Amino acid sequence: MSGIVIIGAGEAGTRAAFALRETGFSGPVTLVGTEPHLPYERPPLSKPLDGVARMKTICSVETLSAAGIDYLPGMSATQIDAARRHVLLGDGRALSYDRLLLATGARPRRLTCPGAERALDFRTFSDADAIFSRVATGGTVAIIGGGLIGMELAAVLRGKGVGVHVIEAALKTLGRAVPPRFAARLQARHDEEGVHFHLGQGLAEIRPDSVVLTDGTLIPADVVVSAIGVVPDMEIADRAGLAVGNGILTDAFLRTSDPHIYAAGDCAAVAQPGGGHMRFESWRNARSQAETAARNMAGAAETFAAIPWFWSDQYDLGLQVAGLPQPGHQSILRSLEQGELEFYLDDGRLVAAAGLGAGNSLAKEIKLAEMLIAAGVSPDPAALADPGVNLKALLKSARAA
Template identity: 35%
Template sequence: MGATTVIIGGGLAGAKAAEALRDKGYDGTVVLIGAEAHLPYERPPLSKGYLAGSDDRDSVFVHDREWYDDKNVDLRIDVTATRIDREAKAVHLSDGTAVDYDKVVLATGSRPRHFPGDPDVQYLRTLDDSELLRERLGEGKSLLVVGAGWIGLEAAAAARTLGTAVTVVEPEDVPLARVLGAEQGGVIADLHRRHGVDLRLGVGVKAIESGAVTTDDGETLRADPILVGIGAEPEVALAREAGLAVGNGVDVDARLRTSDPDIVAVGDIANHDHPIFGRIRIEHWANALNQPAVAVANLLGGNEAYTRLPYFYTDQYEFGMEYRGHAAGDDELVVRGSVADLEYLAFWLADGVVRAGMNVNIWDQGDDIAALVQSQRIVDPARLADASIPLADV
């Protein structure tokens, strides 16, 4: 019999793994296991354009059904992988069947971190979540968001665009401070306040019940719905139970190989060895998009390292940005351009080396920012801040 590769995970990473297998000439059996009752889809629109109503439903899917048929991909949706038997080389499924494998691509993604207890709240991770939330937004309606992270703030922006009254509660004094730092986090806070968001910073949540949030200072806030966005956790139970090395995610080397040579891991779960940043796990769209091609190449006998810079983007009101690299919010910040006009570049430096760069509403500098981060050379902050000096000459 021919070889079989099983892909576990029905999101973008899983779909791109199937695509890479066929693009690279793999003629064995490809089985793609997806837990949701949908074709594999991309998640960024769920808190951005699709939630706001500017993107249509079909645009979220990676491929249509015909693509999987044409590429001879055995797509099994609405079923989960329950166990990987590495000794027997079989993946057991929730429908009672099992699939024998030669290779496995793990792309199980993340799940939302839940608020303690079982409060009546919404989370925003799946297509169903986005559609349910969208039905509850609009003029005359209210939304309370617990957590001012990327998902919470993007949902808040989409809700305000639809005319919804929005309150956001965040225990930190500045949103996104761990990633962007206090100054750039303050830019985001000001942006939301200008658009009418009641942004409550430095306020924790004690309890959520009966459609109300009780803050740690005793105030009761009511809205319908309540959206909880307090982070995500990698889905690593399957890998751990299979005996794979698991740390902050599934541990993989620079080539995205797990501790089992026949299993690779990609996307949100991949805790990989990056040539610049060391071992990192990044929960962003770009890894799900780009890692599968490298992982598949290595499954098929290649020896490619995954060296792309971490990348993410956001669109909130008139604030559009791209971020490349990996830095801490308290790294040295250098800005060139006009923050007031929301047209600028921001850089985070450690020991004089640019660790990350962000372009805000400037769309022709991305490659130069990436090159600067990848160069790992020491730069002069004054020259970096001077917009008259090309980034290549800093």
């Protein structure tokens, strides 16, 4: 029996392997991972413990063995023979499969300026270990990119007393994923903490002890970190002749253009009800897609329809965003003692919500907002704005209606 092969032992691949067993699938499951470690979660990488990069493993050797999952660490998959349903590994072995899951994730986007090879990435445990082992109190780090990863790293480094410069080509930070109101508040907090911003600037060169901006400004830097985003890792899918775009294209069931091959996580671009494909980069999305793909590979026919959600911790502030806020949405603000919520209506229907407050203080409200979004409600804007109106009561009313 060929069973199921999973390429990629990150969040999506590993969760899919265990989800297969939870569905009752009893055939062989092989998990192929390029890194030499046990599968681990990426979010804790930006939260070192006593200055040392943390590895929070998803599972142990014992749990893999108990589940009957054959884990191949430090192994690359080099080629897919879709006609014969074989995966060729870097050591020359060929694995046969009945179903194949591509959970190859994403890889860092590369800088192209002179000296780009001097910049460190921030994607894997090895990357995090290299950064934190080289950072010393009193040193200076230049972070290229003012997105979520760059800003989270800036917050951690400032907490260690490290000087931080953030260089961003756009005129503001966090512009891609974070609602403008909360992006501005987070940047202001970084300003308060002493982060130096260089906005609307590109890189001319990275030198051994500094970076040079396109306007000629020279910024001393003991360490340079590239955090300019990621691109889906779809090379093996492309070589196999699968349909690709901004990711490995799948239908709503997470099947690729080959019905025996599925994709999930950061590498997958999923068909949307209104047309087109969308790729989501978040920890929870990786888990949700993995579980859906696993059930479908085991024989179900379940469409993927989870609400996008992500969070970010910066200093003592916690940001959560559910759904996909767009500039054209009607915005409703609710001010609370512990922070602020912003709701987004599209033609009267609640489609997204975001919150920024102390720590995890708004988690309950965002969860209730998610449930309201899933219910497809069109709430009274005045009720959303009124902190005296309980979101749980709105949900109960919506379900009753």
